[in-house]
Amino acid sequence: MAGIKDYKNSKVTGNRELIEGHVREILRLIGEDVDREGLLETPARVTRMYEEIFAGYEVDPRDALGVTFDEQHEELVIVKDIVYYSQCEHHMAPFFGKVHIGYLPSGKIAGLSKFARLVDAVTRRLQVQERITSEIADILEEVLQPQGVMVIVEGEHLCMCARGVKKPGSKTVTSAVRGHFRSNAALRSEFLSLVKD
Numbered sequence: 555m556a557g558i559k560d561y562k563n564s565k566v567t568g569n570r571e572l573i574e575g576h577v578r579e580i581l582r583l584i585g586e587d588v589d590r591e592g593l594l595e596t597p598a599r600v601t602r603m604y605e606e607i608f609a610g611y612e613v614d615p616r617d618a619l620g621v622t623f624d625e626q627h628e629e630l631v632i633v634k635d636i637v638y639y640s641q642c643e644h645h646m647a648p649f650f651g652k653v654h655i656g657y658l659p660s661g662k663i664a665g666l667s668k669f670a671r672l673v674d675a676v677t678r679r680l681q682v683q684e685r686i687t688s689e690i691a692d693i694l695e696e697v698l699q700p701q702g703v704m705v706i707v708e709g710e711h712l713c714m715c716a717r718g719v720k721k722p723g724s725k726t727v728t729s730a731v732r733g734h735f736r737s738n739a740a741l742r743s744e745f746l747s748l749v750k751d
């Protein structure tokens with residue numbers, strides 16, 4: 555998976571046989587014939603999928619920001635449309651969408667790819683969208699110590715589309731503002747106008 559390199563040594567990998575056994579048991583309990591050909595490899599496939607979609611547990615998201623540079627650019631920087639896939643912690647159902655990040659540096663900038671690595675590290679876990687949003691903002695604030703940060707996350711939750719209230723197409727938008735973005739409405743507007751499609 556892009557961004558997280560060592561997930562093959564993950565907790566999932568270490569517990570592969572146990573997880574496969576439990577998946578097999580769930581298949582049996584929902585009424586499936588676990589020995590039919592189409593399902594023989596499914597427990598192993600699900601386990602390999604878990605290695606990827608839960609790879610975030612293998613990294614400290616702070617480390618994802620990696621190398622930072624000293625640079626006297628003190629104007630708005632935006633990295634937008636960073637696609638993420640996560641799993642809701644209530645139903646273990648996927649939710650996905652885009653993250654938009656804006657920050658006003660204060661002597662320190664990060665490599666552009668590191669924002670996407672940070673998003674991967676935070677989203678490849680069981681999550682709720684609000685926590686993804688605030689964790690990204692808090693980590694950027696902690697590592698880059700910028701003048702301000704704003705994060706917007708858009709998400710479509712399968713637990714709301716494919717089951718329950720069944721409202722396909724509904725989107726959740728969450729935001730977090732830190733530093734100057736809190737007090738400066740013009741800055742928030744500039745960010746919003748630059749991230750909208």
Ligand SMILES: Nc1nc2c(ncn2[C@@H]2O[C@H](COP(=O)(O)OP(=O)(O)OP(=O)(O)O)[C@@H](O)[C@H]2O)c(=O)[nH]1
Nearest residue numbers: 642643644645681682683684711713714717718719
């Ligand atoms: N705030 C928030 N809620 C979420 C997120 N993902 C899923 N949920 C909600 O978590 C809630 C769990 O509610 P419960 O009533 O415990 O579970 P449920 O009976 O399956 O609820 P329904 O989805 O309404 O059928 C649901 O309202 C989901 O829509 C998220 O990222 N943020």
Ligand SMILES: [Zn+2]
Nearest residue numbers: 642644645713
């Ligand atoms: Zn859910």
